Amino acid sequence: QKEVEQNSGPLSVPEGAIASLNCTYSDRGSQSFFWYRQYSGKSPELIMSIYSNGDKEDGRFTAQLNKASQYVSLLIRDSQPSDSATYLCAVKRLIPNEKLTFGTGTRLTIIP
Amino acid sequence: DAGVTQSPTHLIKTRGQQVTLRCSPKSGHDTVSWYQQALGQGPQFIFQYYEEEERQRGNFPDRFSGHQFPNYSSELNVNALLLGDSALYLCASSGVAEYQETQYFGPGTRLLVL
Numbered sequence: 001q002k003e004v005e006q007n008s009g010p011l012s013v014p015e016g017a018i019a020s021l022n023c024t025y026s027d028r029g030s031q032s033f034f035w036y037r038q039y040s041g042k043s044p045e046l047i048m049s050i051y052s053n054g055d056k057e058d059g060r061f062t063a064q065l066n067k068a069s070q071y072v073s074l075l076i077r078d079s080q081p082s083d084s085a086t087y088l089c090a091v092k093r094l095i096p097n098e099k100l101t102f103g104t105g106t107r108l109t110i111i112p
Numbered sequence: 113d114a115g116v117t118q119s120p121t122h123l124i125k126t127r128g129q130q131v132t133l134r135c136s137p138k139s140g141h142d143t144v145s146w147y148q149q150a151l152g153q154g155p156q157f158i159f160q161y162y163e164e165e166e167r168q169r170g171n172f173p174d175r176f177s178g179h180q181f182p183n184y185s186s187e188l189n190v191n192a193l194l195l196g197d198s199a200l201y202l203c204a205s206s207g208v209a210e211y212q213e214t215q216y217f218g219p220g221t222r223l224l225v226l
Contacts, residue, residue, distance in 0.1 A: 004154075032212045032214075034214070034215075036217075042219070042220075043200070043202055043217045043218060043219050043220040044155065044202070044217045046214065046215075046216060046217075049212065049214060051212060088154055090154075092212075092213075094212070096208060096213070097143065097160055097162050097167040097168055097208065097213075098168070098213070099145065099157040099160060099168055099170065100145070100147075100155070100157065100204070100215055102154030102155050102156075103154050104152070104153055104154045105153075105154055
């Protein structure tokens with residue numbers, strides 16, 4: 001079992017619709033959860049972080065965390081063509097100098 | 113406020129050669145982590161440096177080594193390059209005093225081994 005699992009996609013969503021990206025993790029010691037966006041040929045860019053169960057909203061993005069189910073998701077509302085990218089889920093334990101463990105990413109394509 | 117910088121941006125080497133990649137962390141950050149990202153994969157943790165010491169290491173052979181300087185910048189060295197070392201090498205910086213030690217990535221160095 002992979003430590004962090006994501007559907008690789010591609011996930012195609014019409015412009016203006018809601019894109020839903022999912023991630024599961026196996027380490028129950030994980031306490032910090034991050035979503036990075038990576039455009040083709042570029043480096044990962046942090047878009048959301050979440051540490052407590054529930055929802056966290058930032059503009060068009062909402063991160064959802066359920067530690068009991070070991071599940072974290074990212075919703076993108078009013079999807080735009082510029083949202084087309086690979087979305088990486090990363091988890092981390094809450095100890096000093098801890099590494100990030102990434103999933104393989106989900107490729108999202110917004111169809112105009 | 114300067115973000116994370118890396119050099120060079122691209123590099124082509126042949127098998128058996130050695131390479132050094134460089135990273136300067138974001139202003140105010142003191143920790144540097146290195147990741148390798150193969151095509152179509154998520155980044156894989158190589159190692160992390162804090163206070164000029166390697167604090168944690170991923171599942172990479174000893175051919176991969178690093179260093180952190182007093183100004184917090186860091187180098188990644190790879191010896192005896194293999195074709196499989198071709199990848200995007202990412203540096204991430206974080207601050208041990210910052211909440212959750214969020215990591216921010218530099219633009220990466222794309223290494224091609226022929």
